[in-house]
Amino acid sequence: MQRRQGRVNAGLLLLLYQISQVGLQNIPSVTLGVLALNIFLFLNPVRPLHEVCISVNEGFYRKNWQRLLLSPVHHADDWHLYYNMVSMLWKGIMLEKKLKSIWFAYIIAVFSVLIGVVYMVLEFMLMEILDDPSYEMNCAVGFSGVLFALKVLNNHYNPGRVSSVLGLQIPSKYACWVELVAIHLISPGASFAGHLAGILVGLMYTMGPLKKIMKACAGGISSFTDPARPRDYSSEYYGYPGYQYRTPRSYYDYTGGLTEEEQLERAVLNSLNERDFGGAVYNNEQ
Numbered sequence: 001m002q003r004r005q006g007r008v009n010a011g012l013l014l015l016l017y018q019i020s021q022v023g024l025q026n027i028p029s030v031t032l033g034v035l036a037l038n039i040f041l042f043l044n045p046v047r048p049l050h051e052v053c054i055s056v057n058e059g060f061y062r063k064n065w066q067r068l069l070l071s072p073v074h075h076a077d078d079w080h081l082y083y084n085m086v087s088m089l090w091k092g093i094m095l096e097k098k099l100k101s102i103w104f105a106y107i108i109a110v111f112s113v114l115i116g117v118v119y120m121v122l123e124f125m126l127m128e129i130l131d132d133p134s135y136e137m138n139c140a141v142g143f144s145g146v147l148f149a150l151k152v153l154n155n156h157y158n159p160g161r162v163s164s165v166l167g168l169q170i171p172s173k174y175a176c177w178v179e180l181v182a183i184h185l186i187s188p189g190a191s192f193a194g195h196l197a198g199i200l201v202g203l204m205y206t207m208g209p210l211k212k213i214m215k216a217c218a219g220g221i222s223s224f225t226d227p228a229r230p231r232d233y234s235s236e237y238y239g240y241p242g243y244q245y246r247t248p249r250s251y252y253d254y255t256g257g258l259t260e261e262e263q264l265e266r267a268v269l270n271s272l273n274e275r276d277f278g279g280a281v282y283n284n285e286q
Contacts, residue, residue, distance in 0.1 A: 011078030031092025053139035145198035152202025
């Protein structure tokens with residue numbers, strides 16, 4: 001385990017500020033644990049990013065399966081961590097109280113691993129279909145795939161809402177698809193396959209057999225009961241803050257309790273001004 005080089009991490013400071021504004025007592029235990037784990041591994045990464053990221057080459061060909069566990073909880077930089085964890089904070093508060101902590105922890109664990117597997121399948125398919133071997137080298141890190149899956153669950157358990165995606169009013173059940181395309185067009189270096197994997201895993205849970213399989217595997221350990229889906233038609237303003245962005249020129253603008261939509265719009269402007277690492281995915285050619 002190695003510590004990051006000492007420097008001012010504005011994104012981390014703002015994340016801690018956001019957490020303090022919500023209050024530790026108001027954050028459910030599993031959500032707080034996920035935040036703490038990601039912050040700790042950002043400050044003390046287990047290995048360098050190129051040794052924890054997941055790819056077809058590393059996960060499938062070289063059998064480095066531990067990367068399925070490590071890649072979701074490591075982040076490219078402090079802004080990558082900030083946007084992902086602020087999103088996790090609000091999604092966790094909404095979902096953990098509804099699903100209960102034990103089951104929510106189970107979901108996070110299963111989704112984290114399964115999304116990595118689906119990501120590799122998607123990248124392998126792209127490699128075969130497009131006859132482009134570079135797809136097997138695309139190596140992804142970050143919690144954003146899990147966040148896309150949780151967004152699908154949140155929309156499932158809170159149906160009928162309207163989300164605002166970059167100023168467009170979109171029914172929440174379609175919002176994750178619009179965000180997937182919009183973010184890829186705005187920031188092509190981001191992990192399209194990783195975010196798509198998150199959506200697919202979320203749909204496998206809400207519409208497919210995954211939830212039944214998880215309940216069968218859990219046996220009598222969890223007393224999970226599927227919460228009712230309220231018919232709530234109030235508007236919800238959501239965006240997606242799960243990417244790496246450079247420090248904005250005036251980062252104090254982020255401390256005003258902005259919605260996820262506002263954070264995304266600011267982040268998009270920053271990413272258009274200066275792109276560097278390519279989001280949460282990069283070519284790992286060794």
